[in-house]
Amino acid sequence: QEAGKPNVVILATGGTIAGAGASAANSATYTAAKVGVDQLIAGVPELSQLANVRGEQVLQIASESITNDNLLQLGRRVAELADSKDVDGIVITHGTDTLEETAYFLNLVEKTDKPIIVVGSMRPGTAMSADGMLNLYNAVAVAGSKEARGKGVLVTMNDEIQSGRDVTKSMNIKTEAFKSPWGPLGMVVEGKSYWFRLPAKRHTMDSEFDIKDIKSLPNVGIAYSYGNVDDTAYKAFAQAGAKAIIHVGTGNGSVSSRVVPTLQALRKDGVQIIRSSHVNNGGFVLRNAEQPDDKYDWVVAHDLNPQKARILAMVALTKTQDSKELQRMFWEY
Numbered sequence: 001q002e003a004g005k006p007n008v009v010i011l012a013t014g015g016t017i018a019g020a021g022a023s024a025a026n027s028a029t030y031t032a033a034k035v036g037v038d039q040l041i042a043g044v045p046e047l048s049q050l051a052n053v054r055g056e057q058v059l060q061i062a063s064e065s066i067t068n069d070n071l072l073q074l075g076r077r078v079a080e081l082a083d084s085k086d087v088d089g090i091v092i093t094h095g096t097d098t099l100e101e102t103a104y105f106l107n108l109v110e111k112t113d114k115p116i117i118v119v120g121s122m123r124p125g126t127a128m129s130a131d132g133m134l135n136l137y138n139a140v141a142v143a144g145s146k147e148a149r150g151k152g153v154l155v156t157m158n159d160e161i162q163s164g165r166d167v168t169k170s171m172n173i174k175t176e177a178f179k180s181p182w183g184p185l186g187m188v189v190e191g192k193s194y195w196f197r198l199p200a201k202r203h204t205m206d207s208e209f210d211i212k213d214i215k216s217l218p219n220v221g222i223a224y225s226y227g228n229v230d231d232t233a234y235k236a237f238a239q240a241g242a243k244a245i246i247h248v249g250t251g252n253g254s255v256s257s258r259v260v261p262t263l264q265a266l267r268k269d270g271v272q273i274i275r276s277s278h279v280n281n282g283g284f285v286l287r288n289a290e291q292p293d294d295k296y297d298w299v300v301a302h303d304l305n306p307q308k309a310r311i312l313a314m315v316a317l318t319k320t321q322d323s324k325e326l327q328r329m330f331w332e333y
């Protein structure tokens with residue numbers, strides 16, 4: 001370890017950033033989660049100019065297969081490292097499909113102001129114009145910087161620094177995949193970060209949630225709306241033991257008249273009903289708009305997309321079963 005340089009730990013979990021294809025022309029057809037963390041680090045020798053870097057292989061999976069237990073395992077390891085005096089920043093390499101969920105989860109439950117950066121890539125390292133090297137380089141640069149402290153969990157993709165709270169994979173195939181409805185926080189260029197705005201929502205040090213208090217996460221289902229929808233999915237989730245159901249509504253989080261009575265009944269049975277929206281560039285669901293949430297005792301996800309609403313619902317339900325408290329949390333986080 002060189003004095004004067006920050007100590008950054010890379011926790012590898014798989015994904016395309018650790019993917020490999022048969023030829024350099026395979027940018028979309030390849031296998032995710034093939035390359036180990038030491039090889040990933042060795043592939044970017046320039047990392048050693050930014051920080052003293054070491055790696056740990058936490059998982060080796062494609063991120064669509066991540067489970068709640070995987071999330072808890074990763075979250076606990078991040079907390080241990082964040083507590084360690086000789087760690088200045090943490091980078092998590094991750095598949096991009098659920099990267100936004102993991103980033104938001106960590107943003108809610110990690111009690112540290114040390115930088116935590118989640119990063120992936122859209123092309124495997126074997127492909128022409130692979131994006132993983134630079135994304136990883138940028139992640140380590142931000143993780144080792146003092147300026148990134150206290151800004152919550154961050155995502156560095158395509159030269160941008162995004163808030164883990166609201167960034168979402170908004171396009172596949174393109175390297176310009178990750179967007180936030182509210183814009184990036186900054187940019188990384190040649191290993192230097194440039195900041196333009198700060199997250200306004202509660203996170204990490206200012207969060208009431210702590211990974212150390214979370215033993216398990218409850219079952220929360222997500223049900224999608226469309227024309228001619230019926231209540232099959234909602235009933236099935238409830239039967240399977242869901243404590244909350246994220247309603248992925250049309251438009252403002254609207255609910256079909258064929259589904260409303262079922263959601264009223266499920267709420268009476270104790271299942272929390274949380275209205276979100278499936279609009280692409282950021283939903284914005286308000287209480288009592290479209291549906292009388294006060295009367296039905298439902299919750300709105302506000303600007304959180306359905307998959308992020310599931311993360312907050314799970315974490316929130318480890319603390320409260322009260323719908324008013326749940327709604328407060330959906331406004332504050």
Ligand SMILES: NC(=O)CC[C@H](N)C(=O)O
Pocket residue numbers: 014015016017032061062063064094095096097098120121122123
């Ligand atoms: N670009 C990617 O990382 C996608 C690969 C894979 N589906 C995953 O999420 O892990």
